[in-house]
Amino acid sequence: MLTKYLNKSGYTVFISDNRGHGASIDAKYNHGYIDGVEKVVDDNIAITNCLNEYFPEKEVYMIGHSLGTVFARIFLENSDYKINKLVLSGPPNFIEIVPLAIFIGNIANLYFVEHKTLKILEKLYTGKKLTTIGYHITKKKYKK
Template structure:
């Protein structure tokens, strides 16, 4: 049995955030509420298999489409365009507050994949007191080319609009990775991604600027307040996800930056024979189980 409730949350402009709630199946009070932040180019429904698994394990789950993705679009936030780092983070804080109104006795856990883990880390900088745990998969490491990428974007903005694609910026900033083989070993998943009309194929210049700015903020110590140094954090990545996480060196750098920001309760799990989209590999149930174990601890 499965229960889903669709919601739309009003924002400061014409965009309404598309939210999907999976309430607990068997109990009035869930073990916790898991708030899922999806990755780049995608949308919330790709996470329904995980959400259903967590729902059956006693959790409530809340999924949402980031602005410019899925159904969180409008004339103010057209499909594919992310205008503001601050707005992406503020949207997730708004969703957390909505969760706390509906589940006032429950703890909130954020799970972010890839770009979602980037948003989740920026969320931590000022709002970690709202959470009880954080889970990340496909976790991008800090890109040393980010400062150069930002300078390049500002130059290109002199001749291109934010809703236009720049091949040069895409190549420099990593949004033009050839093919889809880096996503997963599961070829069925790659075929689905290729054919899915809800997947964004290329980010325009404005979205690239937002991603690079988010990356730059990871390195800025002034951004971090760290009210919860004991916050449990799980970094669960594919052992062969070299393209996005940076491999062992990149993963170590990601963990080191979190520790420098004040967090010390960090656990990293490398999933063998998995690439970037660990939730879509053939052995994805092992990922589900690792998450469930971390949630239950």
């Protein structure tokens, strides 16, 4: 929807999926797997360099959404001069139970191959509904 709007407004849009997201999912980078923030930021720097090289007369705007806002902010640390504008949409904020999610992910990595996607975790980061597990969290109390 945003792409169509930008095209109608005269913008050319280049979209890239971060490793382990969207069309970048494959055997090495399955749902949500990222083997280093630096690699994702380096990917974005390489893409931006190509855009600037092939379209030197065009301004480059970057849009980062959700986790992409984190990568975009790191991108700015050393490469802010490579883009003309930045839009951040839905940046993550502090959520009290994130340490629990990180702990569960680390435990899962101890017992499973690092690149294996657990079904429950896949559903959490793809937005699919959890049909077999129906727990919700209320102020440090778990209800079924």
